[in-house]
Amino acid sequence: MTKQELAKALAARAGLDSVAQGDKVIDVVLESIKDELAAGGTVPLRGFGTFSTSERKARTGRNPQTGEPLLIEARRVAKFSPGSELKKAASCHFGPDWLKFKDICLLAGDLRGKIESKIKNADQLGKDAKQYLYKAQAMYENVSEQIKKASDSSGKAWVDVKDGLGKAFGELKDAWEKAMKHF
Missing domain, CATH: 4.10.520.10 (IHF-like DNA-binding proteins)
Incomplete structure (x- = not known):
């Protein structure tokens, strides 16, 4: 790079x-x-x-040329x-995909926080909350697909990534489902 x-x-x-x-x-x-x-x-x-x-x-x-001390x-x-x-x-052979996963995790965490804040402030639910929910659903589906691709790769490191992302996106899905109940 x-x-x-x-x-x-x-x-x-x-x-x-x-x-x-x-x-x-x-x-x-x-x-x-x-x-x-x-x-x-x-x-x-x-x-x-x-x-x-x-x-x-x-x-x-x-x-090196003359051999003299x-x-x-x-x-x-x-x-x-x-x-x-x-x-x-460096040792797990993730390559650039690992950086994409980390970015997705950060975005998912940010999105989850926004969704949860909308749930806590029920009077503010509306157009913004729906946008967050649709983004969360699309992101969840995208990441689920990427996790599946990663899990098809060999190596224990990918299993760790899959487990970590699965947990993070499970929490995101829970937040999304809670928000959907308000509509």
């Missing part, structure tokens, strides 16, 4: 107005990490990993230690 592709994905997921804004966000984040490392600090990003620095001692190396000076180097979620994502 190039920086431009990352900026495009960021703009789409975060609802930014343009890819240029996504690019600017990336630049600010990277510059902030660089500044903190230059100051000798660390940047822990829970679940993703930790950026830090470490000291390398001076040592004797060899010139040469002194490599002591220096501070940047280091990254991946977090548990990143390790799992």
